[in-house]
Amino acid sequence: MSRILPPGFSEREFEAALQRFSAVIGKPHVITTAADLESYLDPFAPGNAAAYAAAAVRPASTEQVQAIVRIAQELRIPLWTVSTGKNLAYGGAAPRLKGCVVLDLKRMNHVIEVNEELGYALVEPGVSYFDLYAYIRQQGYKLWIDPPAPGWGSVVGNTLERGFGYTPYGDHSAMQCGMEVVLANGELVRTGMGAMAGSSMWQLYKPGYGASYDGMFMQSNFGIVTKLGIWLMPQPESFLLCHARFRQEADLEMIVDTLRPLRLDGTIQNNAVIEGAVRWAAGISNRERWYEGDGAMPQVAIERMIRQLDIGWWTLRFALYGRKEVVDLNYRIARKALEKIPGADISVKRYASDTVPAVEPSAAGDKGQAGIPGLAVFQMLNWRGGNGAHIDFSPVCPATGRDAMKQYRMVKTRAGEYGFDYYGGFTAGLRHLYHIFAAIFDRGDVHQAEQAGELLRVLVEDAGKQGYAEYRSHLEYMDLVAAQYDFNDHALMRLSERIKDALDPAGILSPGKQGVWPASLRGKKT
Amino acid sequence: MIDRRQFFNAVAVILAGVLVPGKRLMRYDAIGNGATTPPTMVVYDERIPASCAFARSVSRAGIRAIESRGDVGELWHNAMRPALQRVPHRLIGLTLASDIFLLKLLAADAGMKVWHEVPSASSGNLVFWGIADKVDEAGESLAALCSDLLVA
Numbered sequence: 001m002s003r004i005l006p007p008g009f010s011e012r013e014f015e016a017a018l019q020r021f022s023a024v025i026g027k028p029h030v031i032t033t034a035a036d037l038e039s040y041l042d043p044f045a046p047g048n049a050a051a052y053a054a055a056a057v058r059p060a061s062t063e064q065v066q067a068i069v070r071i072a073q074e075l076r077i078p079l080w081t082v083s084t085g086k087n088l089a090y091g092g093a094a095p096r097l098k099g100c101v102v103l104d105l106k107r108m109n110h111v112i113e114v115n116e117e118l119g120y121a122l123v124e125p126g127v128s129y130f131d132l133y134a135y136i137r138q139q140g141y142k143l144w145i146d147p148p149a150p151g152w153g154s155v156v157g158n159t160l161e162r163g164f165g166y167t168p169y170g171d172h173s174a175m176q177c178g179m180e181v182v183l184a185n186g187e188l189v190r191t192g193m194g195a196m197a198g199s200s201m202w203q204l205y206k207p208g209y210g211a212s213y214d215g216m217f218m219q220s221n222f223g224i225v226t227k228l229g230i231w232l233m234p235q236p237e238s239f240l241l242c243h244a245r246f247r248q249e250a251d252l253e254m255i256v257d258t259l260r261p262l263r264l265d266g267t268i269q270n271n272a273v274i275e276g277a278v279r280w281a282a283g284i285s286n287r288e289r290w291y292e293g294d295g296a297m298p299q300v301a302i303e304r305m306i307r308q309l310d311i312g313w314w315t316l317r318f319a320l321y322g323r324k325e326v327v328d329l330n331y332r333i334a335r336k337a338l339e340k341i342p343g344a345d346i347s348v349k350r351y352a353s354d355t356v357p358a359v360e361p362s363a364a365g366d367k368g369q370a371g372i373p374g375l376a377v378f379q380m381l382n383w384r385g386g387n388g389a390h391i392d393f394s395p396v397c398p399a400t401g402r403d404a405m406k407q408y409r410m411v412k413t414r415a416g417e418y419g420f421d422y423y424g425g426f427t428a429g430l431r432h433l434y435h436i437f438a439a440i441f442d443r444g445d446v447h448q449a450e451q452a453g454e455l456l457r458v459l460v461e462d463a464g465k466q467g468y469a470e471y472r473s474h475l476e477y478m479d480l481v482a483a484q485y486d487f488n489d490h491a492l493m494r495l496s497e498r499i500k501d502a503l504d505p506a507g508i509l510s511p512g513k514q515g516v517w518p519a520s521l522r523g524k525k526t
Numbered sequence: 527m528i529d530r531r532q533f534f535n536a537v538a539v540i541l542a543g544v545l546v547p548g549k550r551l552m553r554y555d556a557i558g559n560g561a562t563t564p565p566t567m568v569v570y571d572e573r574i575p576a577s578c579a580f581a582r583s584v585s586r587a588g589i590r591a592i593e594s595r596g597d598v599g600e601l602w603h604n605a606m607r608p609a610l611q612r613v614p615h616r617l618i619g620l621t622l623a624s625d626i627f628l629l630k631l632l633a634a635d636a637g638m639k640v641w642h643e644v645p646s647a648s649s650g651n652l653v654f655w656g657i658a659d660k661v662d663e664a665g666e667s668l669a670a671l672c673s674d675l676l677v678a
Contacts, residue, residue, distance in 0.1 A: 373599070388627075
């Protein structure tokens with residue numbers, strides 16, 4: 001197999017470039033062998049995972065990142081930045097463009113500061129949610145983190161990708177405050193109050209003075225974020241975890257319309273989750289127990305599964321936090337509203353925060369609502385047996401019952417046509433829902449993997465025709481998803497391209513990320 | 527052909543370092559060309575009877591058994607990684623396929639590799655696996671035994 005090289009490079013030229021990288025970060029941290037580069041393949045590729053990385057470099061400091069960027073700029077080597085590369089359903093640590101050098105920031109793993117009094121952390125990109133959680137526990141700070149469902153991801157990476165968790169601090173990009181960014185010319189910038197050298201408010205006041213740029217570095221390829229501030233929730237005096245089961249498939253509409261006012265008026269403060277039956281069942285059983293035929297599980301098999309497991313068609317998880325009397329009052333309000341849905345079955349567990357280390361909620365989804373990271377969500381990989389994998393379709397949805405039902409029907413029907421079960425649910429922001437559907441497939445079954453990939457493509461197009469689009473996407477569909485944002489003949493993309501050309505004229509930073517290509521590749525890559 | 531119980535016992539014996547199949551009896555610390563064999567931890571899933579049986583067998587030989595409680599990520603960060611940082615261990619397990627998939631990635635970040643991964647033909651979606659920073663002799667023998675007995 002011939003070696004992968006950056007575009008336009010000979011082997012000799014690339015070797016010389018690698019030596020320059022080695023001089024900056026040390027040879028052990030320049031990854032070049034095929035075996036070591038396997039970790040930069042897309043682990044859940046919908047089809048055969050193609051090798052795209054020419055090499056990987058693992059700097060340990062911002063200064064090393066700057067030096068690498070300057071070399072890449074001089075030599076025109078495309079870099080693909082990853083924090084820890086654990087975002088498997090969206091492509092992992094794999095680059096989009098063949099011949100990229102992966103700039104892997106996992107060695108930059110310092111928790112630089114946690115401030116208990118003001119409730120924030122300043123971290124480097126290699127710090128995972130597990131790491132930050134352990135650090136806070138070790139120091140005894142009375143603060144909670146807000147982990148996404150798989151807790152091994154980078155705090156910086158997940159925040160930049162606009163990931164979400166399940167506590168009141170669940171909108172990660174909204175809880176970000178202050179960034180340090182290496183630009184494509186190697187220059188170092190700090191955003192917000194960090195732009196003032198002597199300020200002690202970098203992690204306290206986001207805007208600073210004048211134009212605000214933090215959002216520009218999210219889901220983008222305009223710079224490399226090397227430090228990021230994130231607000232942390234003060235440990236609540238008490239909290240309550242609630243499950244509400246609903247018996248009918250059609251209940252989704254009423255659940256959403258009941259939940260929305262409770263979210264908008266602050267009765268329910270966290271990102272509540274409405275889980276479909278298969279998603280719940282996949283955490284406690286596998287598919288062959290319920291259905292061994294071809295294609296998606298028939299309705300009758302799903303209904304049998306629901307009965308035998310005694311689960312809901314839909315289950316709503318939410319949590320309430322704060323002083324006990326406030327929690328009790330909010331619970332009564334929420335319960336009264338939910339009980340109006342016929343057949344609602346509501347159960348609750350109460351916790352006092354000072355007992356958290358000893359009495360932790362045991363169910364996987366509950367832990368996220370209590371700020372505890374885990375990887376139990378990956379039980380889903382066993383649903384179809386074999387070498388399980390999944391890719392996700394993640395449209396945002398208005399927080400109305402009719403829209404949720406429309407998206408659900410659309411996705412379930414298409415998934416069925418391609419032989420996939422509806423493994424999905426809705427996570428409730430204030431005015432929107434994150435609708436997350438996972439196409440679960442066996443990596444060892446090439447046909448199934450390809451069908452999953454084709455299903456995703458069709459779903460993006462279907463949703464676009466209905467005025468819906470994804471909030472993030474797998475590498476393979478970044479151009480297609482970006483194309484759905486088409487107001488005024490794709491004016492937003494043209495703006496992004498002008499910014500890209502101004503900040504990164506050589507086009508070295510993460511080419512193609514979120515559909516934004518450098519001028520030299522524009523129109524050639526789709 | 528031996529049955530599962532005999533297999534588990536054989537595994538336990540090997541892990542205890544008493545016997546390497548096809549070779550003379552060896553002392554625990556003599557396995558691996560005279561190098562000290564790292565201590566072993568066995569990971570099991572308390573929800574799965576076959577996994578529990580396996581853990582019981584090997585723990586009789588003095589191997590530390592730790593339960594995944596359905597979340598190997600939490601187990602890795604709370605128990606396995608701290609133990610590995612103190613003393614290098616060899617890790618083995620009979621768990622769901624998703625667990626070894628995750629552990630493989632977590633172990634790689636810690637400079638360790640999966641040296642064996644064998645699907646169990648008789649136990650659903652279970653996989654027998656071993657992780658270490660290097661392949662050692664006892665591990666190789668164990669791998670061969672597992673290949674003979676577990677693969678369909």
